[in-house]
Each structure stands twice: as structure tokens, then as C-alpha cells.
Amino acid sequence: MLLISWMNLSSSHGMNGVKQRKTSWQDGVLGTNCPIPPGGQWTYHMQVKNQIGTFSYFASLGMHRAVGAFGGFNIQARPVIFVPYLKLVAEFTILVSDWWKSDHKTLRQRLDSGKTLPKPAGLLINGSPCATSFTGQAGQRYLFRVSNVALTTSINFRI
Template identity: 25%
Template sequence: MYSYYAIQFSIFYQSVYSNKPSFLTTNAYEEAEPFVNACPIAPESSYTYTVSLGSQAGTFWYHSKLSIQYADGFHSPLIIYDPADPHSSLYDVDNEFTLVQLDWWQNSSLPLMADYEASGIVPISDSGLVNGAGHFNRSPEVPWSIINVVQGKCYCLCVGTFIDTLLINTCGAYQLSWT
């Protein structure tokens, strides 16, 4: 990871596990708890995380563990492919589409955190985003996120639900099945 910005950060790989004694790595300094067992990555510097993945594959995500940077968008999907995927013969199209679902707030995280600390009430997100697009009643309408597919083909879709808000996924008049 390289910090191009004038901020420091620390990365946490959500749901990535290891059979090692340490959660992600054999190096406790890579556990991403800033100021506890790891120093944040300083502005304009880098750090290489070494993560033992073993045989796991799937859709995961990473995010900053420093302050409340996650709420302001410091996160991304992490797709780990299995080159020997036993289900690969089921798909006509694989490794092309990722569906990312996230919470979204109209305000930045700092005022939300101040309100939470004063009241003890957890802020509820204003909307949900799907691949960065969503609707909110005080903002201009943004087109929905669309993934174009060809009828009759079977797709492998990586779905990351990094969200507390309830979202209902639909597929128009088509049948959507999960395997």
C-alpha cells in the first residue's frame, strides 16, 4: 500500500482468515490495529502487507482501521480467485463483474461521529450505494448501477455486501438465482 495523500491509514482485510496463530499473517504488526500493534502508514510512504491466503477464495474487502476513514469511503473489494475453481464449468462468463453494496451518508463522518458521541445513538445511513450509484431525496438523481448480461448465459458475479442498510436486489423481469 502506498499513501499518496496527506493522511495516514491502516488496512484491515475483512473476513480474510488464516490458520496461522495470528489472524492474517505471521507478523502481528500487520494486524492493522493502529497505535495498538501497528503504526499507520505515514503520508507519502508505503508498506507491503504479506498475507497468507492458504486455499481460500471468494469476495472479501479491505478498509482503513484508522479513525473513521471507512465511513468516508476508504474501502474496496478484494477478490481472491481460485485457479482450480471446481465450479468454473458452471459459468459462461467468469471474473468480469463485481457488485459492491455500501452504506452512504449525506454528511461526512466527523459530524456523524460527534453526534454519536454526544447522544449514543448510532447514525442510520441515508441511502445505500450499489457500485457507487444510488438515490437520495436531497440530491440529483443518479442512474442506477447496471450490469449488462446476455440472455441464456450463466455469469459468476462477485457480490460484496459491506453494508448495514437493507437493499433488495432485482433483476428486472428475469430470474435471478444464486448458487
């Protein structure tokens, strides 16, 4: 059983790609769930049987995603399930998002006036506008779990 709690967001919520077994709730699209009231919380209760991999979650309303209301989570294989990979030394979850110099309220006003969002000022990797690096040792195996949680930006990622 996977439990994911959202707290203190005045927003709807969503999870990308997770099949929510044993629950009638959807993934947070407006109209399928009520927004979380300020100071409130929402907890998903679901089975994630036979689902492994990298997933992300995010706030769906109020431009909260633009200010960092997102994250990543990984579902590991159960020990009895064969995974065709050699043993890893470490894994890294990488969240790449777009970044504007304007705050989310200004961006929302722009959208409400019928204009599109401007080109982002840059990208954030795990919330940081500075260069991000990962250290490893030659000959070892690492898993990079990369999720694009940006609002408008298509991201090319390479090592």
C-alpha cells in the same frame, strides 16, 4: 504471493476473512498494527494458499470507511484446482455501502459525543447513489461478487 498496498491513509486497515499466512501481522485491528501515517504506505505480504473467493478491505479508524476507504478483491483458483462451476462469461464485483449527507467529520463528532450514527440517507453501489445495472445475455453464466462494506446497514440483495 499476494501484495496489497495502502497509501495516503491516516488510518489503520483491515481485510475481511483472509488468512494471512507467512506473516505475523494481523488484519489491522487497532493495537495489532500501527496506523498508517499521513502520506505513508503499508503493504501486506502474505500467502493466500487454498483460499479462493470474494473479500473486502477497509480503513478501520477515523471514519475513513464512511468516505470510501474500502474496496473488494477476489482470489481466483489456481488452474490446477478443480472448481465445480461452469464457465462464466463475466463476473462483477459489487460493493454496497451506506451513505450519509453529513461528512465523516460530522459523523465522528456525533459518535464522540456519545450518540449513535443516524439512519443512512441511502445506499451506494460501487460508490454511486444512482441506479446501477449490469447487462448480460440470456442463457449465459455470470458471477456476482457482493460485499457489504457498510458501517451500520444490513443489506438484502436479490436478483
